[in-house]
Amino acid sequence: MTLRERVRAWRFWPMLWKEFIQMRRDRLTFGMMTFLPAVQLMLFGYAIQTDVRHLPLVVLDESRSAESRALVTTMVNTRTFDLVGPVASRAEALRAIEHGEARAALVIPPDYLTKLARGETAVAQLLVDAADPQTSGSAMSSALLAAQARGLALIAARTGRAPPIEVRVRPWYNPEQRSALFIVPGVIGVLLTITMTLVTSTAIVRERERGTLEQLIVTPIGGTSLMLGKLVPFVLVGYVQMTVVMLLGRVIFGLPVRGSLPTLYLFTVAFITASLGIGLLISTVAKSQAQAMQLSFFFMLPNILLSGYIFPREAMPEPAQWIGLALPLTYFLKVLRGILLKGVGAEALWREGVILCGLATFLLAVSVRRFRKTIE
Amino acid sequence: MSEVAVRTVALHKRFGALVAVEGLDLEIKRGEVFGLLGPNGSGKTTTIRMLCGLMVPTSGTGTVAGFDIVRESESVRGAIGYMSQRFGLYDDLTVAENLRFYSTVYGLHGRERDARLAEHSAALGLTERLGQLAGTLSGGWKQRLALACATAHRPQMLFLDEPTAGVDPAARRAFWQSIYVLASEGTTILVTTHYMDEAERCQRLAFLSRGHLIGVGTPKEITTQFNQPSIEEVFIALQAKDEGAAA
Numbered sequence: 228m229t230l231r232e233r234v235r236a237w238r239f240w241p242m243l244w245k246e247f248i249q250m251r252r253d254r255l256t257f258g259m260m261t262f263l264p265a266v267q268l269m270l271f272g273y274a275i276q277t278d279v280r281h282l283p284l285v286v287l288d289e290s291r292s293a294e295s296r297a298l299v300t301t302m303v304n305t306r307t308f309d310l311v312g313p314v315a316s317r318a319e320a321l322r323a324i325e326h327g328e329a330r331a332a333l334v335i336p337p338d339y340l341t342k343l344a345r346g347e348t349a350v351a352q353l354l355v356d357a358a359d360p361q362t363s364g365s366a367m368s369s370a371l372l373a374a375q376a377r378g379l380a381l382i383a384a385r386t387g388r389a390p391p392i393e394v395r396v397r398p399w400y401n402p403e404q405r406s407a408l409f410i411v412p413g414v415i416g417v418l419l420t421i422t423m424t425l426v427t428s429t430a431i432v433r434e435r436e437r438g439t440l441e442q443l444i445v446t447p448i449g450g451t452s453l454m455l456g457k458l459v460p461f462v463l464v465g466y467v468q469m470t471v472v473m474l475l476g477r478v479i480f481g482l483p484v485r486g487s488l489p490t491l492y493l494f495t496v497a498f499i500t501a502s503l504g505i506g507l508l509i510s511t512v513a514k515s516q517a518q519a520m521q522l523s524f525f526f527m528l529p530n531i532l533l534s535g536y537i538f539p540r541e542a543m544p545e546p547a548q549w550i551g552l553a554l555p556l557t558y559f560l561k562v563l564r565g566i567l568l569k570g571v572g573a574e575a576l577w578r579e580g581v582i583l584c585g586l587a588t589f590l591l592a593v594s595v596r597r598f599r600k601t602i603e
Numbered sequence: 604m605s606e607v608a609v610r611t612v613a614l615h616k617r618f619g620a621l622v623a624v625e626g627l628d629l630e631i632k633r634g635e636v637f638g639l640l641g642p643n644g645s646g647k648t649t650t651i652r653m654l655c656g657l658m659v660p661t662s663g664t665g666t667v668a669g670f671d672i673v674r675e676s677e678s679v680r681g682a683i684g685y686m687s688q689r690f691g692l693y694d695d696l697t698v699a700e701n702l703r704f705y706s707t708v709y710g711l712h713g714r715e716r717d718a719r720l721a722e723h724s725a726a727l728g729l730t731e732r733l734g735q736l737a738g739t740l741s742g743g744w745k746q747r748l749a750l751a752c753a754t755a756h757r758p759q760m761l762f763l764d765e766p767t768a769g770v771d772p773a774a775r776r777a778f779w780q781s782i783y784v785l786a787s788e789g790t791t792i793l794v795t796t797h798y799m800d801e802a803e804r805c806q807r808l809a810f811l812s813r814g815h816l817i818g819v820g821t822p823k824e825i826t827t828q829f830n831q832p833s834i835e836e837v838f839i840a841l842q843a844k845d846e847g848a849a850a
Contacts, residue, residue: 235712236710236712238707238708238710240707241703241704241707241708242708244704244707245693245696245700245704248695248696248700249693249695249696252695253695437689437691437693437694438687438689438690438691439691439692439693441687441689441691442685442687442689442690442691443691443708444657445655445657445680445683445685446680446705446708446709447677447680447681447708447709447710448708449677
């Protein structure tokens with residue numbers, strides 16, 4: 228047989244052809260593969276804002292002086308607070324917080340100006356709705372910073388001397404500190420995880436449920452062609468999804484690509500292989516498509532919560548961090564953010580690359596073994 | 604080419620403590636329509652799976668279409684066609700796509716394949732439904748398509764595992780006509796069934812009971828051997844005996 232004939236006779240081709248037809252006709256899967264990236268991107272890109280802005284603030288200004296107004300202006304200028312209105316009494320301020328009209332109330336007492344004039348420490352009070360620790364944390368630190376800034380400005384005005392210390396912060400990689408920039412690369416990782424585990428495992432289980440897997444095994448197709456034909460289409464889908472999300476991310480959120488795209492696509496092979504291994508593994512355990520879906524969702528949860536996709540891994544208790552270390556997504560997120568946001572290359576990410584390759588080899592070896600057993 | 608399509612010698616299959624097939628000696632001639640009968644759990648499916656090279660026998664040997672079922676299972680798979688009760692069709696592919704897929708997997712390509720499929724679907728009356736999704740076909744048409752998919756590559760040997768379960772009588776009759784056509788062209792056919800009228804259409808029958816071969820012969824020889832008026836009575840008597848032994 229010539230090489231050309233051999234390539235043509237490879238039974239992987241009809242499998243691939245069939246998979247693409249089925250993929251096109253299966254509306255649910257097709258929808259998941261096209262809409263999901265867009266929806267995820269919009270949802271997570273816009274909705275997940277870990278930086279707290281525009282908390283409604285009411286002010287009880289009993290001092291009614293230029294100084295008290297200057298303090299309010301400093302607070303509002305932090306952009307953490309939006310002034311929703313003055314209130315006339317403490318009771319009214321409390322009611323505003325209770326009713327959710329305000330998340331914080333600034334109380335400036337009548338003696339604010341007199342104390343300042345006498346050179347004593349003037350005291351103002353911030354009442355904060357601290358039910359949500361993340362929001363209140365940032366409200367409190369913003370208020371303290373604003374007060375200190377105002378205080379330093381007053382000292383500088385009085386003494387005519389510059390403040391002795393100043394720390395100038397330069398936020399690298401994401402200077403405007405936009406959560407979207409941090410989240411969008413993560414969306415790529417999460418989407419690939421969903422496609423490779425959920426879509427792949429249900430596609431294989433469907434063949435078993437309908438009796439076509441049995442039919443295929445009786446043909447001379449061979450285990451390798453069968454598995455490759457089943458898996459390769461999803462690898463291609465994964466790459467398309469990744470590209471689409473990056474393009475959308477660029478247009479909508481101004482996602483930068485600071486590093487090398489070929490390096491990113493290369494690292495992605497390892498991640499996709501590892502995730503496919505998990506998908507294949509799920510397909511050998513699940514008895515029905517519904518079970519495959521449940522197992523995949525069960526696997527998705529730790530990925531979303533513990534990989535560092537949204538919540539910083541540094542803030543997690545140690546056992547949770549260990550679980551995160553077993554997830555391929557944890558490493559792939561570092562690769563994505565490293566290449567897209569920081570513009571680093573393989574020299575900085577080789578550790579993640581090695582671990583991903585290790586996980587991929589292990590997961591694929593285990594799942595292929597198990598899969599072969601189920602078809603024999 | 605040998606006149607024997609299937610030969611097994613002392614074929615055994617054990618699953619742990621359970622003996623599914625014990626000491627099976629079977630010989631099927633080329634071009635024969637051979638029926639494999641027996642109650643559920645008698646070892647029919649296990650036997651077919653071993654012959655198709657899907658399952659490795661615990662001991663014993665066998666050949667199908669001249670290939671050793673253990674050492675040459677790959678070649679066995681290329682020489683046979685297999686159709687089960689579940690049909691194994693892709694509901695979301697059309698009739699034409701199902702045919703094209705299976706025939707390509709069996710090694711047909713290009714113009715040769717297209718010519719063969721045109722002739723084959725015409726012979727089975729599928730031409731007008733080529734563009735229809737397999738999932739929208741009735742049971743009888745699905746069965747016809749499944750047979751077409753299993754035979755487009757002109758297998759020497761065809762395994763039919765309860766191929767007519769859940770299909771209406773008219774479709775069953777048409778199906779058996781196709782079977783005879785295939786047999787007349789030299790295809791050897793091994794069929795399992797629970798319909799006794801179908802069993803009587805076979806040239807020779809083998810009865811399995813609890814993994815043992817307890818009778819082989821033409822339908823007439825079988826009824827004489829078991830001293831029963833019909834194959835159906837043989838079957839029922841056998842099943843009663845099986846259940847008695849199990850209890």
